Amino acid sequence: MTLSILDLAMIVLPAAAYLDQYKKIIKSGDTGTFNPATCGVLLVCNIIRVFFWLARRFDTVLLYQSFVMIVAQFLLLELCVRVQHRRRRPSLQIKSMKDYTSAFWAWPHFSHYLAFCAALAGGLWLLHLIFGSSAAYADLVGAVALGIEATVPMPQAWNNYKRKSTFGLSWIVIMSWFGGDLFKIGYYIASGAPAQFTMCGFVQFSVDVIICYQIARYSVYTRVGSTTSPVSAIKMGTAL
Known part of the structure; x- marks a missing residue:
């Protein structure tokens, strides 16, 4: 299979957009208002998307895109x-399944996240062996995968709303969501991808618009000081 420049852009750019957020966190030593739940949503939906591809062989470019994003x-x-981890209480430990579930996606060690994703992939592989030849199963997996993917910007939008701040959030990431989702919608329609992809793109783009509005609104708060001062905005952005 020969990949065009457009294909390579589709594979690499969605994941490359997070490079700026990565650099911001390294530079500040703080996640700011970036919500790690975004990583969780993307990991889960892209793992499921791999099994959607196994059940219904759509464009291979979208499969490669999932691997790169994972x-x-x-x-x-x-x-x-x-x-x-450097800011957590020393007493925060996972000693039982109850601790594991009660601290879902706020676990203290990276190995816990790896174990969860491995268990998810193992369960999906088992289901694929049993139901993989069923068209209804393929449609269900696609609906779940792309339904979850449609929620990718939602944790960030909710986090911004709760904090009334977008401090520490990478503009490049948000603009890549905005432009990237428009690009993806066009690509999905042109390549004849399953309908789940196109519907997912429209939902994501709608939330992108909300986040752009939040950035404009909360930055006005900070500049004008009508409800939030620069110092309090920073405190809200760094208090996790």
Whole structure:
């Protein structure tokens, strides 16, 4: 299979956009308002997307895109866990399944996230062996994968709303979401991808618009000081 420049852009650019967020966290030593739940949503939906491809062989470019995104999100998540680990209470430990579930996606060690993703992939592989030849199963897996992917910007939008701040959030990441989702919608339609992909793209783009509005609104708060001062905005952005 020969990949065009457009194909390579589709594979690499969605994940490459997170490089700026990675650099921001390294530079500041803080995750700011970036929500690690975003990594979780992307990991889960892309792992499921791989099994969607196994059940229904759509464009291979979208499969490669999932692999690249999985690697990128593991790298970003590991950094977030490492940075947040330095600020956690020493008593926060996972000693039982109850601890594991009650601290879901706020675990103290990166190995816990790896174990969860491995268990998810193992369960999906078992289901694929049993139901993989069923068209209804393929449609269900696609709906779940792309339904979850549609929620990718939602944790960030909710986090911004709660904090009334977007301090520490990479503009490049948000603009890549905005432009990238428009690009993906066009690509999905042109390449004849399953309908789940196109619907996912439209939902994501709608939330992108909300986040752009939040950035404009909360930056006005900070500049004007009508409800939030620069100092308090920073405190909200760094208090995790």
